[in-house]
Amino acid sequence: xxxxxxxxxxxxxxxxESDAEDLYTYASDPEVGPPAGWPPxxxxxxxxxxxxxxxxxxxxxxxxxKENGKPIGSIGFHRNDLAEADDEYELGYxxxxxxxxxxxxxxxxxxxxxxxxxDLGMNRIWCGYYDGNEKSRRVQEKLGFVYQxxxxxxxxxxxxxxxxxxSNLMTSRSLARLGEIGGPRCxxxxxxxxxxxxxxxxxxxxxxxxxxxEIICTHTSSNRQCIGRRCPFHPINA
Numbered sequence: 731x732x733x734x735x736x737x738x739x740x741x742x743x744x745x746x747e748s749d750a751e752d753l754y755t756y757a758s759d760p761e762v763g764p765p766a767g768w769p770p771x772x773x774x775x776x777x778x779x780x781x782x783x784x785x786x787x788x789x790x791x792x793x794x795x796k797e798n799g800k801p802i803g804s805i806g807f808h809r810n811d812l813a814e815a816d817d818e819y820e821l822g823y824x825x826x827x828x829x830x831x832x833x834x835x836x837x838x839x840x841x842x843x844x845x846x847x848x849d850l851g852m853n854r855i856w857c858g859y860y861d862g863n864e865k866s867r868r869v870q871e872k873l874g875f876v877y878q879x880x881x882x883x884x885x886x887x888x889x890x891x892x893x894x895x896x897s898n899l900m901t902s903r904s905l906a907r908l909g910e911i912g913g914p915r916c917x918x919x920x921x922x923x924x925x926x927x928x929x930x931x932x933x934x935x936x937x938x939x940x941x942x943x944e945i946i947c948t949h950t951s952s953n954r955q956c957i958g959r960r961c962p963f964h965p966i967n968a
Contacts, residue, residue: 731744731788731789732845732849734791735791735841735842735845736796736841737837737838737840737841738837739795739796739834739837740793740794740795740796740834740837740838740841741794741795741796741799742791742792742793742794742805742838742841742842743791743792743794744786744790744791744792745781745785745786745790745791745792745801745804746781746792747778747781747782749781749792749801750774750775750777750778750781751774751777752800752801752802753771753777753780753781753785753801754771754773754774754776754777755826756802756803756825756826756827756828757770757771757777757780757826758770758771758772758777759826759827761827762824762826762827763824764889765860765862765863765865765866766822766824766860766863766866767860767886767888767889767893768888768889769888769889785804785806787806787808789806789807789808789819790804790805790806790807790808791804791805791806791842792804793805793823793825793834793835793838802825802826802828802829802834803823803824803825803826803829803834803835803838804823804824805821805822805823805835805838805839805842806821806822806823806842807819807820807821807822807842807846807855808820808822812856812858812897813854813855813856815854817851817852817853817854818852818853818854818855818856819846819850819852819855819856820855820856820857820858821839821842821843821846821855821856821857822857823835823838823839823866823869830865835869836869836872836873839869839873840873843855843873843900847902852902853901853902854899854900854901854902855899855900855901856878856897856898856899856900857870857873857875857897857898857899857900858895858896858897858898859895859896860884860886860893860894860895860896861893861894861895861896867896870898873900874900875898875899875900876898876899876900876925877896877897877898878897878898878899879896879897880894880895880896880897881894881895881896881897882894919947919961919963922945922947922963926945945963946963946965947961947963947964947965950964950965
Protein backbone atom coordinates (compact mmCIF):
# COMPACT_ATOMS: atom_id res chain seq x y z
CA UNK A 731 0.00 0.00 0.00
CA UNK A 732 1.36 3.40 -0.98
CA UNK A 733 1.02 6.81 0.69
CA UNK A 734 -1.32 8.24 -1.95
CA UNK A 735 -2.38 8.25 -5.60
CA UNK A 736 -3.23 11.39 -7.54
CA UNK A 737 -5.51 12.31 -10.45
CA UNK A 738 -6.47 15.66 -11.97
CA UNK A 739 -9.11 16.35 -9.32
CA UNK A 740 -8.50 13.79 -6.59
CA UNK A 741 -6.11 12.44 -3.99
CA UNK A 742 -6.55 8.78 -3.03
CA UNK A 743 -5.02 8.15 0.40
CA UNK A 744 -5.43 5.77 3.35
CA UNK A 745 -8.32 6.46 5.72
CA UNK A 746 -7.66 8.06 9.13
CA GLU A 747 -9.87 7.97 12.22
CA SER A 748 -10.02 11.78 11.99
CA ASP A 749 -12.06 11.29 8.77
CA ALA A 750 -15.00 9.90 10.76
CA GLU A 751 -17.20 13.02 10.58
CA ASP A 752 -16.74 13.41 6.84
CA LEU A 753 -17.34 9.70 6.31
CA TYR A 754 -20.57 9.84 8.33
CA THR A 755 -21.80 12.82 6.29
CA TYR A 756 -21.96 10.69 3.13
CA ALA A 757 -22.16 7.09 4.40
CA SER A 758 -25.25 7.84 6.52
CA ASP A 759 -27.26 8.51 3.34
CA PRO A 760 -29.60 5.53 2.68
CA GLU A 761 -29.08 5.97 -1.07
CA VAL A 762 -25.31 5.33 -0.84
CA GLY A 763 -24.56 2.11 1.07
CA PRO A 764 -27.50 -0.26 0.45
CA PRO A 765 -27.07 -0.42 -3.36
CA ALA A 766 -23.50 -1.61 -2.70
CA GLY A 767 -24.56 -4.08 0.01
CA TRP A 768 -23.91 -2.28 3.30
CA PRO A 769 -26.21 -0.38 5.70
CA PRO A 770 -26.13 3.38 6.29
CA UNK A 771 -23.82 4.48 9.09
CA UNK A 772 -25.73 5.35 12.26
CA UNK A 773 -23.36 7.80 13.98
CA UNK A 774 -19.94 9.41 13.77
CA UNK A 775 -18.69 6.79 16.21
CA UNK A 776 -20.07 4.04 13.96
CA UNK A 777 -18.14 5.60 11.06
CA UNK A 778 -14.99 5.73 13.21
CA UNK A 779 -15.39 2.03 13.99
CA UNK A 780 -15.84 1.24 10.28
CA UNK A 781 -12.58 3.08 9.56
CA UNK A 782 -10.81 0.96 12.19
CA UNK A 783 -12.28 -2.41 11.19
CA UNK A 784 -13.07 -2.17 7.46
CA UNK A 785 -11.51 0.83 5.74
CA UNK A 786 -8.10 0.19 7.30
CA UNK A 787 -7.72 -2.89 5.06
CA UNK A 788 -4.74 -2.94 2.65
CA UNK A 789 -5.25 -1.12 -0.68
CA UNK A 790 -8.32 0.76 0.59
CA UNK A 791 -8.28 4.51 0.00
CA UNK A 792 -10.33 7.59 0.83
CA UNK A 793 -11.38 9.48 -2.31
CA UNK A 794 -10.50 13.09 -1.46
CA UNK A 795 -10.99 16.35 -3.32
CA LYS A 796 -7.71 18.06 -4.14
CA GLU A 797 -9.19 21.45 -3.31
CA ASN A 798 -9.66 20.69 0.40
CA GLY A 799 -8.33 17.18 1.10
CA LYS A 800 -11.66 16.00 2.53
CA PRO A 801 -12.92 12.46 1.77
CA ILE A 802 -16.10 12.17 -0.28
CA GLY A 803 -16.04 8.44 -1.01
CA SER A 804 -13.96 5.28 -0.90
CA ILE A 805 -12.22 2.98 -3.37
CA GLY A 806 -10.08 -0.09 -3.00
CA PHE A 807 -9.05 -3.61 -3.92
CA HIS A 808 -9.88 -6.82 -2.11
CA ARG A 809 -9.93 -10.57 -2.73
CA ASN A 810 -12.99 -12.82 -2.56
CA ASP A 811 -14.67 -15.61 -4.52
CA LEU A 812 -14.18 -13.65 -7.75
CA ALA A 813 -10.56 -12.65 -7.25
CA GLU A 814 -8.77 -15.58 -5.64
CA ALA A 815 -5.46 -15.75 -7.55
CA ASP A 816 -2.36 -13.83 -6.52
CA ASP A 817 -2.53 -11.70 -9.68
CA GLU A 818 -6.22 -10.76 -9.31
CA TYR A 819 -8.17 -8.20 -7.30
CA GLU A 820 -11.75 -7.02 -7.14
CA LEU A 821 -12.32 -3.27 -7.36
CA GLY A 822 -14.94 -1.68 -5.11
CA TYR A 823 -16.01 1.96 -4.77
CA UNK A 824 -18.67 4.42 -3.65
CA UNK A 825 -19.03 8.20 -3.56
CA UNK A 826 -21.27 10.63 -1.68
CA UNK A 827 -24.51 11.64 -3.35
CA UNK A 828 -23.58 15.35 -3.83
CA UNK A 829 -20.78 14.19 -6.15
CA UNK A 830 -22.77 11.81 -8.34
CA UNK A 831 -22.63 12.43 -12.07
CA UNK A 832 -19.31 14.31 -12.07
CA UNK A 833 -17.12 11.48 -13.36
CA UNK A 834 -15.10 11.31 -10.14
CA UNK A 835 -15.35 7.56 -9.55
CA UNK A 836 -14.36 6.71 -13.15
CA UNK A 837 -11.43 9.11 -12.70
CA UNK A 838 -10.37 7.44 -9.45
CA UNK A 839 -10.91 3.96 -10.90
CA UNK A 840 -8.70 4.61 -13.92
CA UNK A 841 -5.83 5.53 -11.62
CA UNK A 842 -6.48 2.48 -9.45
CA UNK A 843 -6.41 0.24 -12.54
CA UNK A 844 -3.13 1.80 -13.67
CA UNK A 845 -1.71 1.25 -10.19
CA UNK A 846 -2.89 -2.37 -10.12
CA UNK A 847 -1.45 -3.36 -13.49
CA UNK A 848 1.72 -1.23 -13.58
CA ASP A 849 2.80 -1.09 -9.93
CA LEU A 850 1.24 -4.13 -8.26
CA GLY A 851 1.72 -6.49 -11.22
CA MET A 852 -1.90 -7.62 -11.35
CA ASN A 853 -3.17 -9.36 -14.47
CA ARG A 854 -6.96 -9.34 -13.94
CA ILE A 855 -9.25 -6.94 -12.09
CA TRP A 856 -12.84 -7.91 -11.38
CA CYS A 857 -15.70 -5.53 -10.62
CA GLY A 858 -19.33 -6.28 -9.85
CA TYR A 859 -22.71 -4.76 -9.13
CA TYR A 860 -26.09 -5.90 -7.86
CA ASP A 861 -29.29 -5.85 -9.89
CA GLY A 862 -30.66 -2.32 -10.04
CA ASN A 863 -27.39 -0.49 -9.35
CA GLU A 864 -27.29 1.26 -12.70
CA LYS A 865 -24.75 3.87 -11.58
CA SER A 866 -22.16 1.20 -10.85
CA ARG A 867 -22.97 -0.67 -14.06
CA ARG A 868 -22.39 2.50 -16.10
CA VAL A 869 -19.07 3.20 -14.37
CA GLN A 870 -17.81 -0.26 -15.27
CA GLU A 871 -19.01 0.14 -18.86
CA LYS A 872 -17.20 3.48 -19.18
CA LEU A 873 -13.99 1.93 -17.87
CA GLY A 874 -14.09 -0.87 -20.43
CA PHE A 875 -14.85 -3.83 -18.16
CA VAL A 876 -16.22 -6.86 -20.02
CA TYR A 877 -19.33 -8.64 -18.76
CA GLN A 878 -18.65 -12.18 -17.53
CA UNK A 879 -21.61 -13.65 -15.68
CA UNK A 880 -24.78 -13.31 -13.66
CA UNK A 881 -25.01 -14.93 -10.22
CA UNK A 882 -28.33 -15.43 -8.46
CA UNK A 883 -28.94 -16.13 -4.79
CA UNK A 884 -26.11 -14.03 -3.35
CA UNK A 885 -26.46 -13.58 0.41
CA UNK A 886 -25.95 -9.94 1.41
CA UNK A 887 -25.42 -10.62 5.09
CA UNK A 888 -25.09 -6.99 6.24
CA UNK A 889 -28.60 -6.25 4.96
CA UNK A 890 -30.17 -9.68 5.44
CA UNK A 891 -31.08 -9.90 1.73
CA UNK A 892 -30.67 -12.27 -1.19
CA UNK A 893 -29.67 -10.54 -4.44
CA UNK A 894 -28.57 -11.15 -8.01
CA UNK A 895 -25.09 -9.97 -8.90
CA UNK A 896 -23.24 -9.27 -12.14
CA SER A 897 -19.49 -9.70 -12.64
CA ASN A 898 -17.22 -7.83 -15.05
CA LEU A 899 -13.52 -8.24 -15.86
CA MET A 900 -10.63 -6.02 -16.99
CA THR A 901 -7.26 -7.47 -17.98
CA SER A 902 -3.88 -5.78 -18.19
CA ARG A 903 -3.91 -6.41 -21.94
CA SER A 904 -7.24 -4.60 -22.33
CA LEU A 905 -6.01 -1.54 -20.46
CA ALA A 906 -2.83 -1.44 -22.54
CA ARG A 907 -4.90 -1.49 -25.76
CA LEU A 908 -7.07 1.36 -24.51
CA GLY A 909 -3.95 3.35 -23.61
CA GLU A 910 -2.51 2.89 -27.09
CA ILE A 911 -5.55 4.56 -28.65
CA GLY A 912 -5.57 7.40 -26.13
CA GLY A 913 -8.35 9.76 -25.12
CA PRO A 914 -10.65 11.44 -24.59
CA ARG A 915 -12.36 8.39 -23.06
CA CYS A 916 -15.34 6.82 -24.80
CA UNK A 917 -17.40 4.11 -23.08
CA UNK A 918 -18.42 2.51 -26.41
CA UNK A 919 -14.85 2.38 -27.72
CA UNK A 920 -13.59 1.02 -24.39
CA UNK A 921 -16.24 -1.70 -24.38
CA UNK A 922 -15.65 -2.69 -28.02
CA UNK A 923 -11.87 -2.88 -27.57
CA UNK A 924 -12.11 -4.81 -24.30
CA UNK A 925 -14.46 -7.37 -25.85
CA UNK A 926 -12.17 -7.94 -28.83
CA UNK A 927 -9.15 -8.25 -26.55
CA UNK A 928 -11.01 -10.77 -24.39
CA UNK A 929 -11.85 -12.86 -27.48
CA UNK A 930 -8.18 -12.90 -28.51
CA UNK A 931 -7.08 -13.85 -24.99
CA UNK A 932 -9.64 -16.66 -24.79
CA UNK A 933 -8.38 -18.11 -28.07
CA UNK A 934 -4.77 -18.04 -26.85
CA UNK A 935 -5.59 -19.71 -23.53
CA UNK A 936 -8.27 -22.21 -24.55
CA UNK A 937 -7.72 -22.64 -28.28
CA UNK A 938 -11.39 -21.82 -28.86
CA UNK A 939 -11.93 -19.43 -31.76
CA UNK A 940 -14.97 -17.16 -31.64
CA UNK A 941 -16.38 -15.24 -34.57
CA UNK A 942 -15.62 -11.52 -34.55
CA UNK A 943 -18.02 -9.32 -36.46
CA GLU A 944 -16.81 -5.99 -37.83
CA ILE A 945 -17.74 -3.24 -35.37
CA ILE A 946 -18.72 0.15 -36.77
CA CYS A 947 -19.68 2.78 -34.21
CA THR A 948 -23.03 4.49 -34.76
CA HIS A 949 -22.59 7.09 -32.01
CA THR A 950 -19.98 9.37 -33.59
CA SER A 951 -22.40 12.17 -34.44
CA SER A 952 -23.70 12.37 -30.86
CA ASN A 953 -20.28 12.21 -29.17
CA ARG A 954 -18.67 15.66 -29.08
CA GLN A 955 -15.38 14.11 -27.90
CA CYS A 956 -15.17 11.52 -30.69
CA ILE A 957 -11.53 11.13 -31.78
CA GLY A 958 -12.47 10.47 -35.40
CA ARG A 959 -10.12 8.37 -37.53
CA ARG A 960 -7.97 7.57 -34.46
CA CYS A 961 -10.83 5.36 -33.26
CA PRO A 962 -10.62 1.92 -34.92
CA PHE A 963 -14.42 1.69 -34.90
CA HIS A 964 -15.13 5.03 -36.62
CA PRO A 965 -17.09 4.64 -39.89
CA ILE A 966 -14.29 6.38 -41.79
CA ASN A 967 -12.06 3.36 -41.06
CA ALA A 968 -14.60 0.79 -42.24
